[in-house]
Amino acid sequence: MQDLSLHILDIAENSINANATEVRIKISEDTGKNLLRIEISDNGRGMDEETLKEVYDPFFTTKCKRTGLGIPLLAQSARECNGDLTIKTGPGKGTSISAAFQYDHIDRKPLGDICETMIVLIASNPDVDFIYEHSRDDDSYALNTADIKKELEGVPITSPGIIKIIKDDISEWLLNKDDMIK
């Protein structure tokens, strides 16, 4: 995976495959603490002990022999820059995966195109509610597709016109956020 936005997409796809109806993606950039944290939580079926063990085992592969499993890949990316990955999960309890990174570590992967990740998730999973929260020091952004869907009164969130509005909104936030970097 080239960047963190692709990891986020991968981890969120797991949530969807676990029948989550709500997926929360939280990104916190704290330059003061020199910390980047990415948290993906869902209300899906959760993992039992057995599955959890497999997920932590870098040599365990299911179908995909080429790239390996998504969670160990993200864990490795975190560890490469003094970070770590933690999983909170249990059968019926949903799953929360949190990855921490040293913000300015030379090997820290860039965030990448978060907007593209969010749009792909939203456009291909109209029945899932996505909450995207992103902060950079004191500035923050939040988007909740459940609120948007309520306003749409039955017009699908996947309509190209709606998708474009959401895309523009996220892009604007991301642009402004990066403009503030001195």
Place this chain on the structure above:
Amino acid sequence: MARLTIEDLKKIKEKQKSTFSLREGGYRAKITVHMGTCGIAAGAREIMSALLDEIALAKVEDVITTTSGCAGLCAREPMATVEILNRPPVKYGDLTADKMKEIFREHILGGNPVEKYALAVGSETTY
């Protein structure tokens, strides 16, 4: 702070309603992009984005997109499966954004599968 205001959404909703009500609920084509770890590493997100761009450009409301996990054919990722109503599904592999656009125009809009990119036709359902 969310910049998306309720007013924005209301305006859009009114505009969309007029075009959408015609085909309430139904869709004519479904495209599944394989979005397992191997697919994503091979560029599946870009394939989906190209597809969404084409859908917006063509202004079609009856084509839906979805994703699936790894189907075991990791060497041929990125992959997508196209299902047109009442037709057998067609699975495409080794995709690029340009190939996806071509498939959208030829197969999804035009109804003719793009055989040169197809891996399999029919029998199996979507993964």
